[in-house]
Amino acid sequence: DAKTTQPNSMESNEEEPVHLPCNHSTISGTDYIHWYRQLPSQGPEYVIHGLTSNVNNRMASLAIAEDRKSSTLILHRATLRDAAVYYCILGYNTDKLIFGTGTRLQVFP
Amino acid sequence: DAGVTQSPTHLIKTRGQQVTLRCSPKSGHDTVSWYQQALGQGPQFIFQYYEEEERQRGNFPDRFSGHQFPNYSSELNVNALLLGDSALYLCASSLLTSGVPLSYNEQFFGPGTRLTVL
Numbered sequence: 001d002a003k004t005t006q007p008n009s010m011e012s013n014e015e016e017p018v019h020l021p022c023n024h025s026t027i028s029g030t031d032y033i034h035w036y037r038q039l040p041s042q043g044p045e046y047v048i049h050g051l052t053s054n055v056n057n058r059m060a061s062l063a064i065a066e067d068r069k070s071s072t073l074i075l076h077r078a079t080l081r082d083a084a085v086y087y088c089i090l091g092y093n094t095d096k097l098i099f100g101t102g103t104r105l106q107v108f109p
Numbered sequence: 110d111a112g113v114t115q116s117p118t119h120l121i122k123t124r125g126q127q128v129t130l131r132c133s134p135k136s137g138h139d140t141v142s143w144y145q146q147a148l149g150q151g152p153q154f155i156f157q158y159y160e161e162e163e164r165q166r167g168n169f170p171d172r173f174s175g176h177q178f179p180n181y182s183s184e185l186n187v188n189a190l191l192l193g194d195s196a197l198y199l200c201a202s203s204l205l206t207s208g209v210p211l212s213y214n215e216q217f218f219g220p221g222t223r224l225t226v227l
Contacts, residue, residue: 034215044152087151097142098154101149101150
């Protein structure tokens, strides 16, 4: 299984942009890059995914390096509700999700 | 839409006992995956069920078994409980259809069952 590397923790102030990095140098050609987040006392929830091109949705943007060996999840304006553990995961579409320890994001008012 | 539901919310068992956890997938979904999340760790994949068969399995012993019913709901059974089985057990559902994903299928997670083994 391809491995991802993320910082253990990051901090942001409310309404500022947040860039959460993820390195995945051993990514395979069929691996999607998935981002899930886990709010306190909840199950993980889907944030965004991509394969090769940058992606935008109502929650976030995903910027994927041209060689696909790294990616960045971008929260354009952090809110207190965005405080969570963010997981960057590689895998085929409906395959098992291999979670690492993720990045704990703290958002300050 | 009820989303993924799990029962019970919390459970306390003693070593050596057996436990059954239940999951109802999101409406329209046909695939159920189970994950174990120890305190401070990311979820670890246990297994996935589709068409009432185990489709994939993670690195868990045979003490962990499952079942999927015709209505797509699922059970996770753990025999001979150990202290180390104490964790949050998460169920996730997705749509596979005919064994091949037709489009990207995000997984929807339930709130989990907190199992404590004493």
